[in-house]
Amino acid sequence: MSQQSTTAEEQLRPRAVRASSALSDRVFRGGSRLTGFLVFGVMAAIGLFLALRAAEALRAAGLGFLTTAKWQPDVRQFGIAAVLTGTVLIALVAVCVSVPLAIGTALFISEVAPRWLKPWLVSLVDLMAALPSVVYGLWGLLFFNGAVVGVARWLATWFGWIPILHVDGADPTDPLGSASVYTASAFVAGLTVSLMVAPIQCSVMREAFSQAPAGEREGAYALGATRWGMISSVVLPFGRGGIIGGTMLGLGRALGETIAVYMVISQVFDVQIHILQVGTNSVSSLIALRYGDASGFGLSALMAAGLALFLITLVVNFAASTIVARSRSGAQSEA
Numbered sequence: 001m002s003q004q005s006t007t008a009e010e011q012l013r014p015r016a017v018r019a020s021s022a023l024s025d026r027v028f029r030g031g032s033r034l035t036g037f038l039v040f041g042v043m044a045a046i047g048l049f050l051a052l053r054a055a056e057a058l059r060a061a062g063l064g065f066l067t068t069a070k071w072q073p074d075v076r077q078f079g080i081a082a083v084l085t086g087t088v089l090i091a092l093v094a095v096c097v098s099v100p101l102a103i104g105t106a107l108f109i110s111e112v113a114p115r116w117l118k119p120w121l122v123s124l125v126d127l128m129a130a131l132p133s134v135v136y137g138l139w140g141l142l143f144f145n146g147a148v149v150g151v152a153r154w155l156a157t158w159f160g161w162i163p164i165l166h167v168d169g170a171d172p173t174d175p176l177g178s179a180s181v182y183t184a185s186a187f188v189a190g191l192t193v194s195l196m197v198a199p200i201q202c203s204v205m206r207e208a209f210s211q212a213p214a215g216e217r218e219g220a221y222a223l224g225a226t227r228w229g230m231i232s233s234v235v236l237p238f239g240r241g242g243i244i245g246g247t248m249l250g251l252g253r254a255l256g257e258t259i260a261v262y263m264v265i266s267q268v269f270d271v272q273i274h275i276l277q278v279g280t281n282s283v284s285s286l287i288a289l290r291y292g293d294a295s296g297f298g299l300s301a302l303m304a305a306g307l308a309l310f311l312i313t314l315v316v317n318f319a320a321s322t323i324v325a326r327s328r329s330g331a332q333s334e335a
Contacts, residue, residue, distance in 0.1 A: 033141050047310060054304035055298065065304060068270050071286065073294075073301035082269050086186060086280040087309070089164075090261060092198055093190025093256035093275060099247050101194070102201035109202075110209040111231055112174030122206070129199035137263035145183045145264070148191065152182040152276045167277045184266035186280040192264050193257050197250035204249060208242020209235050239321050248320030258284035258315050283309040 058065060060076055068079025109121045156167040170181045212235045220230040236243075261282050267289060268279035283305050294302055 029115070029138050031156050034188075043314070047307070047314075050307040050310055054300055054307045056302040057304040061301075061304070069269060071269050071290070071299040072303075078301050080183050080283060080308055082271050083281045083283045083286045083305065084308070085271050085273065087255055087282040089186045089273070089275050089285070090189045090193060090257075090280065090282055091251055093187055094254040095247060095251050097191060097194035098198040098201055098250055099243075102198045102205055102246060102250070103243065105198070105202045106205035107231060107235070108211055111227070111235060125199045125202050127204075128195075129203065131196075133196065133257065133259040134263070136192055136196050137260035139195070140188060140260060140264040144188050144191050145333050146186055149179045149182045152185070152187055153179070155238055156182070156276050161175075164273055166274055168274065170277075181278050182276055184264060184280075186275040188262045189264045189280065189282075190254075190275070192260050193254045196257065196260060197253045200253060201246035201250040204246035205239060205242050208239035208246075212238040219329035225234070245323040246318045248316055248323065251322060252313050252316040255316065256284055256309060257282075258288055261285050 001257055057073065057078070061068070065079050066084075067081050068077065069082040070077045070079065071082075072078055105125065109125070113121055152167075153170075155165050156170060159165045160167065167181060170333060216234045216238075217230055220234050221295045225233060263283040265281065265285065267281050267285065269281060270279075272280050287302050287306055290298065291302060
């Protein structure tokens, strides 16, 4: 009797899972571990390189590096207050436009589009993500600069009492007023960048939406929910992590975009909080503009600006990766 009970206990006891000792498995584990350490090593090397090259400028500027809006490193008057403000405003405009577009596209592909059409739409979105930045920059320069004047003027007319939408020196009631005051702005640059980051956000969100449990979808339909009711009660809550992660990944891309922003904006070195008004700047476009003719100390100042952008982008991308990883592991819906 005791022998039978011992056997039953052994059957119920969980068995230890041991990794395979095959050569192929050991090679795969070693290669994966080496690749992971290599990625972190490259990131650490980039950060160390920027820190060492920026040390001279950071010692000279001190905390004023974050509060000074001028960029005259040869006379020791420089800081990233102006360019950092422009970088954040352009990124925020891009995210505010791209997130609704990405969510709608992802929901259409995963929930509405016919089965035969989904692969074509997925390929089209992936193709948009692969287009070079200069293509979007040309689009923003040649199309958006003229096409958004009416929208910008309407926003300034009816919502100009909001400081961020106010335009200095523009009379909305003058039909003959110059339209150039509304071009080459943070708004135009943000719209251009939004088209670049929307495919990335859409891909992350679509993958999260497609993992919503089929049983909960069917349960919502069985309880009488419409398609939108099922989406709002099952798919969107389940994909909340993917929405947040995709948004932050797009924000990280928007913060570091260089060529498209450089081609669109009219660069100024003042703290410009009016997104509809001509003139703005960004950290990446500052580096692209001043790198060619920078002196030794000026190059150190540019490295300091690059270090600040590197740290900001690194924090955003790490946070996004963490959220996306959690969303892929499964989530509870509110169905």
